Structures are given as C-alpha cells and as structure tokens.
Amino acid sequence: MYLLELGGEDDGFAACEAESAATDVELVAPGLARATAVTERVRHLAYTHRASELVGETDADIDSACALLSAAAIDREGTVAVRARAVRETRISTQEAERELGGILVERGFSVDLDDPDHELRAVFSDDVCMLGWLETESKRNFGTRMPTDRPFFQPGSMHPLLARALANIAGAREGTTILDPMCGTGGVLIEAALVGARPLGVDAQEKMVRGANENLEHYGSDSGAGAVRGDATHLPFPDDSIDGVVFDAPYGRQSKIANLELDDLVAGALSEAHRVASRTVIVGDRSWTDEARDAGWTVESEFERRVHRSLTRYIAVLSR
The missing domain is CATH 3.30.2130.30 (VC0802-like)
Incomplete structure (x- = not known):
C-alpha cells in the first residue's frame, strides 16, 4: 500500500x-x-x-x-x-x-x-x-517556471500549467500516447502533454493561435511528430480511433467564430468528433456540458467544479465510451 x-x-x-x-x-x-x-x-x-x-x-x-x-x-x-x-x-x-x-x-x-x-x-x-x-x-514541482506569461506566445485567459498538466494526465497522456486538443489556443495542454512524453496534436480555427501554439511547442522542445494545424473542431482531420485522448476548453459565454456556429452547436459537434477519434475525452467549460456529452454517446465518468475567481467556475467532465 x-x-x-x-x-x-x-x-x-x-x-x-x-x-x-x-x-x-x-x-x-x-x-x-x-x-x-x-x-x-x-x-x-x-x-x-x-x-x-x-x-x-x-x-x-x-x-x-x-x-x-x-x-x-x-x-x-x-x-x-x-x-x-x-x-x-x-x-x-x-x-x-x-x-x-x-x-x-x-x-x-x-x-x-x-x-x-x-x-x-x-x-x-x-x-x-x-x-x-x-x-x-x-512529482517534479517546476510549474512555476512555466507560467503562461513566460511563453513566447501568450494570450490573456491562458490556462495555468498545473491544471493543464492534470487534464492531460486524466486524458491519458504518457509515453507512447497521442493527445489532441481540438481548440488548442496557445497550446497550454499540448505543452504539458509533450512534457510527460505524449505526442500532442492541436487544432484551432485561428491561424494566429496555430502559429503561437507551434511556437510554444517548439520552445519547450516538443518532437517533430507534434504540432497544431488550422481546422474545425466539428470536422477533425483525423481517422477514426486514431487518438488516445482528447482535452478541450470550450469557449466561454460567447458565440463561436467557426463557420458561424452557435456555441452549443460547436461544442456538440466537437464532442461528437472527439467520440469518433478517441475513447476518452476531458472537456472544460464555464458551464456543464454533460448533457451534450451524453447525446454524443459519451459516458460521464466524473464531473468537477473548480472555482477560479468570483466570476468564473470551471466545470470539468471526464468522458469515456
């Protein structure tokens, strides 16, 4: 024990x-x-x-x-x-x-x-x-040396490395696995997945974010098999069952800019695509997305609420097929 x-x-x-x-x-x-x-x-x-x-x-x-x-x-x-x-x-x-x-x-x-x-x-x-x-x-307690503001590419609202590391781990990041973030932003989850030995892949609708995520991955020494591409989280460019785990942080309280989709349609589509390519997903948002997850065929293993500050609570759901 x-x-x-x-x-x-x-x-x-x-x-x-x-x-x-x-x-x-x-x-x-x-x-x-x-x-x-x-x-x-x-x-x-x-x-x-x-x-x-x-x-x-x-x-x-x-x-x-x-x-x-x-x-x-x-x-x-x-x-x-x-x-x-x-x-x-x-x-x-x-x-x-x-x-x-x-x-x-x-x-x-x-x-x-x-x-x-x-x-x-x-x-x-x-x-x-x-x-x-x-x-x-x-555990290696070096997260303080990798704050989002210290990355080559930074945007406000970036996830803290501690939470990003935990989400990557829960999704299954380890040596020999592939972890996908279909809304990768600046690449915080991708960085943490790479640092534990996984192959990180990212997708984002904005070319600026794709360039920034790749710059950040390169800065932290990610291998040539990793990287981010521009794309649509509801139409992922990956074959069925080609990913070991998916992590994504859904947009907060605003409409999507992807193909003029409303936020609910974007997240539902992303959950459906995640279900196609992987057997495990962790979704984060400013509201619970478990109903949409079940509609997409997922089983909700667990759900957590994490208070960030007075105006923001993150809802985290761990999903499996």
Missing part, C-alpha cells in the same frame, strides 16, 4: 488525476489518499506531491504515530530523515513529531542525515488521521 500526499483544494479532482499513475486510489482524509500500487508517472502529476510506501495509519497525535513506528517492521539500512507535515487546518507540532519519530529510528540503529538521507520517513497529519510512509517518489 502507498500513501499519496495530494495538493490543491479539490481532493476528488486530485485523486482522479492520481489514478493515471496509481491503482485503487482512495481518499482517506483532507489531502491524503492511499493506493495499492504506484508507477513512476507519479513524477508527472500536478496535484499529487509525493507517494510513499505506507507504514501504517493511526490517530492524528504524536504519541500514536510513535507507537505505530515502534511496532513497525523496518527492512531498510542506511541513513534516515523524518519529515512531518500538518495538512491544512490540522494542528500539530511538526518539529516535535520529527524529533520524537527520529529518536525512535535512532534507538533502532539508524543514523540521521537531514541533508541527503538514504531514506525519508513521511509523517502526515490530517484531520483525525496520521499516516506514516517511506518516501518513494515525488
């Missing part, structure tokens, strides 16, 4: 993304989940910070955590460090927890190395639960 430390404020959405890199993800407490197995793809997750081999779970107090560690079998050698974390509103002295748990490990023959330990014990307190685990892998 494994301990997953989740980030953000929406644990359900974080767990959904984690399922792209872990098996049988189950929420335990705010910011915490367990899984029966994990893969190296945890390194590419946006809203899971760490995965640790689970030692056990107990009450959210230091004495209980110490009792759990004292009774646990430890089949490791080398130096150790203890890192304690209190999630959100949980009140615990993390320094005291690290000191007490570290003392138990020293009594069991381990040497402490806070700078470069061979093993790191994670002690995470949340609500009424404490979970202990040996750190196995961490």
Whole structure:
C-alpha cells in the first residue's frame, strides 16, 4: 500500500488525476489518499506531491504515530530523515513529531542525515488521521517556471500549467500516447502533454493561435511528430480511433467564430468528433456540458467544479465510451 500526499483544494479532482499513475486510489482524509500500487508517472502529476510506501495509519497525535513506528517492521539500512507535515487546518507540532519519530529510528540503529538521507520517513497529519510512509517518489514541482506569461506566445485567459498538466494526465497522456486538443489556443495542454512524453496534436480555427501554439511547442522542445494545424473542431482531420485522448476548453459565454456556429452547436459537434477519434475525452467549460456529452454517446465518468475567481467556475467532465 502507498500513501499519496495530494495538493490543491479539490481532493476528488486530485485523486482522479492520481489514478493515471496509481491503482485503487482512495481518499482517506483532507489531502491524503492511499493506493495499492504506484508507477513512476507519479513524477508527472500536478496535484499529487509525493507517494510513499505506507507504514501504517493511526490517530492524528504524536504519541500514536510513535507507537505505530515502534511496532513497525523496518527492512531498510542506511541513513534516515523524518519529515512531518500538518495538512491544512490540522494542528500539530511538526518539529516535535520529527524529533520524537527520529529518536525512535535512532534507538533502532539508524543514523540521521537531514541533508541527503538514504531514506525519508513521511509523517502526515490530517484531520483525525496520521499516516506514516517511506518516501518513494515525488512529482517534479517546476510549474512555476512555466507560467503562461513566460511563453513566447501568450494570450490573456491562458490556462495555468498545473491544471493543464492534470487534464492531460486524466486524458491519458504518457509515453507512447497521442493527445489532441481540438481548440488548442496557445497550446497550454499540448505543452504539458509533450512534457510527460505524449505526442500532442492541436487544432484551432485561428491561424494566429496555430502559429503561437507551434511556437510554444517548439520552445519547450516538443518532437517533430507534434504540432497544431488550422481546422474545425466539428470536422477533425483525423481517422477514426486514431487518438488516445482528447482535452478541450470550450469557449466561454460567447458565440463561436467557426463557420458561424452557435456555441452549443460547436461544442456538440466537437464532442461528437472527439467520440469518433478517441475513447476518452476531458472537456472544460464555464458551464456543464454533460448533457451534450451524453447525446454524443459519451459516458460521464466524473464531473468537477473548480472555482477560479468570483466570476468564473470551471466545470470539468471526464468522458469515456
């Protein structure tokens, strides 16, 4: 079993993304989940910070955590460090927890190395639960160096890389897969799909956006098999079942400029075309598009609401055939 430390404020959405890199993800407490197995793809997750081999779970107090560690079998050698974390509103002295748990490990023959330990014990307190685990892998937290404003081509309203990465992961982005964004804009989702090893393909109605998305992809080192083309999301230039996953951010509160289609017709057509070319889609919008998705033949696996600011809530639906 494994301990997953989740980030953000929406644990359900974080767990959904984690399922792209872990098996049988189950929420335990705010910011915490367990899984029966994990893969190296945890390194590419946006809203899971760490995965640790689970030692056990107990009450959210230091004495209980110490009792759990004292009774646990430890089949490791080398130096150790203890890192304690209190999630959100949980009140615990993390320094005291690290000191007490570290003392138990020293009594069991381990040497402490806070700078470069061979093993790191994670002690995470949340609500009424404490979970202990040996750190196995961490996600690469370099999203702050890839803000939309830092791209060669930028337009206001571009999606934050964290959300774009999560959407790409949920759609199935990984080494060897092809991810399509039929309304790619500046290419935020395409960039994140490329950075986790997928082949990103984009379509957009505006030539300016196509040029900008390709410029951004080139900037982030995407391979020659990736790129964006000008086209119509309701008439995609791809064969049936040629795409592994689709992600798109539907236009917000305005009419489409594609062939004079109304927004409802545009999104319905895009959902129908996505259903033709792929078996999985993630759609984002300022309203729920699940009725249109079902009409296009999709099954709605899950739906999330993410508050962006006072005037904007993003509705995210995960769809499968």
